[in-house]
Amino acid sequence: MDSPLEKYYGKLTDYDTIAIRYNVKIEGPALKPEDDPEVMEILPKEEGIKRTVALAVLYGDKDECDAQVAKALDAGEEPIDLINNALMKGMDGVSASYTKGEFFLPDLMLAGDAMMSGVALCEAKLGHKADSKATVCCCAVEGDPHDIGKNLIVMFLNANGYEAVDLGRDVPNTKVVEAVKENKPVLVTATALMTTTMTAFGKIIALMQEAGLDTPFGCGGGAVRRDFVEETPQTFYGVEAYHVPKLADAIVDDGKTWEDIRKEYSDIVGEYVAAYS
Numbered sequence: 001m002d003s004p005l006e007k008y009y010g011k012l013t014d015y016d017t018i019a020i021r022y023n024v025k026i027e028g029p030a031l032k033p034e035d036d037p038e039v040m041e042i043l044p045k046e047e048g049i050k051r052t053v054a055l056a057v058l059y060g061d062k063d064e065c066d067a068q069v070a071k072a073l074d075a076g077e078e079p080i081d082l083i084n085n086a087l088m089k090g091m092d093g094v095s096a097s098y099t100k101g102e103f104f105l106p107d108l109m110l111a112g113d114a115m116m117s118g119v120a121l122c123e124a125k126l127g128h129k130a131d132s133k134a135t136v137c138c139c140a141v142e143g144d145p146h147d148i149g150k151n152l153i154v155m156f157l158n159a160n161g162y163e164a165v166d167l168g169r170d171v172p173n174t175k176v177v178e179a180v181k182e183n184k185p186v187l188v189t190a191t192a193l194m195t196t197t198m199t200a201f202g203k204i205i206a207l208m209q210e211a212g213l214d215t216p217f218g219c220g221g222g223a224v225r226r227d228f229v230e231e232t233p234q235t236f237y238g239v240e241a242y243h244v245p246k247l248a249d250a251i252v253d254d255g256k257t258w259e260d261i262r263k264e265y266s267d268i269v270g271e272y273v274a275a276y277s
Helices: 004-007 014-023 037-042 051-057 061-074 077-098 105-126 148-159 173-183 200-210 241-254 258-271
Strands: 135-138 163-167 189-191 217-221 236-237
Touching: 037 077, 037 163, 051 077, 051 105, 061 077, 061 200, 077 105, 077 148, 077 241, 105 148, 135 148, 135 173, 148 163, 148 189, 148 241, 163 200, 173 189, 173 200, 189 200, 189 241, 200 217, 217 241, 236 258
Parallel strands: 135 163, 135 189, 189 217, 217 236
Antiparallel strands: none
């Protein structure tokens, strides 16, 4: 029976119109993540255990990832091969989907957990940690309890073969400097979500310079602007968490300095970055 409002205004809920408005009838089922052309190029092509592992990471299914990695190891697959050509390929697919706006923060976190769990199984089989490209120290600065950005950076670094030393959140400035001395990283990243905490960047750099440490220092976070960061030498402004492995690659492989990164940021990360236009 029509409601009084529907008698006066006509039918209020036209489900056919709604279906067309949201393209349900026009487009049909959504494209599966693995069927996206860019993701297809990244994932293992042949059906088999490596593709199955990569898909488990792509879908953020930790239990399935663990089960398939264990199955692969039992079948004689090499742990390093699984890490490089299955687990990391799945994470690369996630990164591609995130960059295009098709995956979101929860997708990243679930996929990262799945991948790192699979890596841990492979490392247990190896009997030692897999070799890393280099070390990067990551923190959320003193006074700042917000660590989602830092966690994403750690995840992307681990997924790309770096050893990310996670110093945590609300990290005292002196602890950052101690970690740099101890770990000898190729890069330090620090995040701040609040304007009241981003002044820690300059304080950390001052302490590093007093200690003779010239490690490039990437600064980012919701409150942070490029012009503020570049007031301090030895720093550069980091725009997206997924850019960090490419910036680290530029330092390790191409010998780029913090000054080079300031000048060549968009070229290094391989995309147009408005903050550097």
